Amino acid sequence: HRQEDELRQAIADERFEIHYQPRYRSAGLHIIGAEALLRWPHAERGLLLPESFIPLAEETGLIATLGNWVLRQACRDAVAWPDGLVVSVNLSPLQLRHEQLLDEVKAALAESGLPASRLELEITESALLQENAGTLALLSSLKALGVRLAMDDFGTGYSSLSNLRTYPFDVIKIDTSFVGGMQQNAEDHSIVRALIDLGRGLNLQVTAEGVETAEQLRLLQADGCTEVQGFHMSRPLAADALLTLLARRT
Numbered sequence: 001h002r003q004e005d006e007l008r009q010a011i012a013d014e015r016f017e018i019h020y021q022p023r024y025r026s027a028g029l030h031i032i033g034a035e036a037l038l039r040w041p042h043a044e045r046g047l048l049l050p051e052s053f054i055p056l057a058e059e060t061g062l063i064a065t066l067g068n069w070v071l072r073q074a075c076r077d078a079v080a081w082p083d084g085l086v087v088s089v090n091l092s093p094l095q096l097r098h099e100q101l102l103d104e105v106k107a108a109l110a111e112s113g114l115p116a117s118r119l120e121l122e123i124t125e126s127a128l129l130q131e132n133a134g135t136l137a138l139l140s141s142l143k144a145l146g147v148r149l150a151m152d153d154f155g156t157g158y159s160s161l162s163n164l165r166t167y168p169f170d171v172i173k174i175d176t177s178f179v180g181g182m183q184q185n186a187e188d189h190s191i192v193r194a195l196i197d198l199g200r201g202l203n204l205q206v207t208a209e210g211v212e213t214a215e216q217l218r219l220l221q222a223d224g225c226t227e228v229q230g231f232h233m234s235r236p237l238a239a240d241a242l243l244t245l246l247a248r249r250t
């Protein structure tokens with residue numbers, strides 16, 4: 001239980017950081033928002049990435065408290081950004097099972113003063129595995145608040161197109177793995193194009209994630225992908241570094 005105790009203590013002491021990866025409109029590469037990515041600066045082990053502690057947080061139920069901290073901190077940070085920029089927060093599937101999520105989102109918006117339209121919640125399809133009336137009601141209530149909903153890692157895992165019909169998503173985020181392969185691999189490029197067309201047909205925004213090269217960006221622009229995110233434009237940045245970048249741009 002040593003790791004669990006350590007995680008519990010770090011949550012109690014709020015010893016986490018959020019890094020923000022800018023998201024851009026493909027045409028002109030204007031920043032339109034940023035994705036909140038959780039980091040744990042650890043005294044002995046360095047800056048820990050989510051995959052090294054989110055699973056433990058999920059197993060122990062600590063994700064509820066940690067996820068709520070991320071939500072509140074991301075809203076507080078995003079209020080300082082130029083008007084209209086959207087902050088995207090990743091939700092664990094377990095957070096969608098908790099009835100208090102709706103109230104926590106309302107509270108995070110109210111206490112920060114961030115307009116609901118500037119908060120986007122990213123959900124992976126594993127969260128939607130069991131058709132669940134509670135999940136649909138929750139997502140509909142979040143949507144009714146004015147929050148945006150993004151389907152994350154689209155095309156991987158348990159993808160089902162019916163999720164796009166059932167749930168009120170605003171955005172599809174095309175998974176890094178397809179974007180990473182599109183330059184060398186005709187199949188990956190075909191999948192990316194199909195997802196872009198699907199988004200257009202369903203009136204959803206499409207964000208391509210994991211854009212690492214100028215050529216990938218060019219292909220995505222040519223294919224009509226409206227939004228891009230990735231190391232080619234910017235790595236995830238500490239909150240103050242993002243503010244510096246935004247100040248230089250506006």
Ligand code: G
Nearest residue numbers: 036037038049050051054070090091092236
């Ligand atoms: O940069 P990156 O290594 O941060 O993110 C790795 C994974 O961790 C991604 O799948 C991302 O969705 C997830 N992740 C990042 N931040 C959070 C968070 O605050 N909550 C949850 N549940 N997942 C996160």
Ligand code: G
Nearest residue numbers: 090152153176209210211212229230231232
């Ligand atoms: O939430 P999601 O699973 O989409 O998490 C995004 C992940 O992708 C994070 O771990 C983030 O650091 C990572 N990422 C962001 N941009 C790039 C990129 O250009 N290339 C790769 N390989 N990963 C990226």
Ligand code: MN
Nearest residue numbers: 035090122152
């Ligand atoms: Mn994400």
Ligand code: NA
Nearest residue numbers: 152153173209
């Ligand atoms: Na993703």
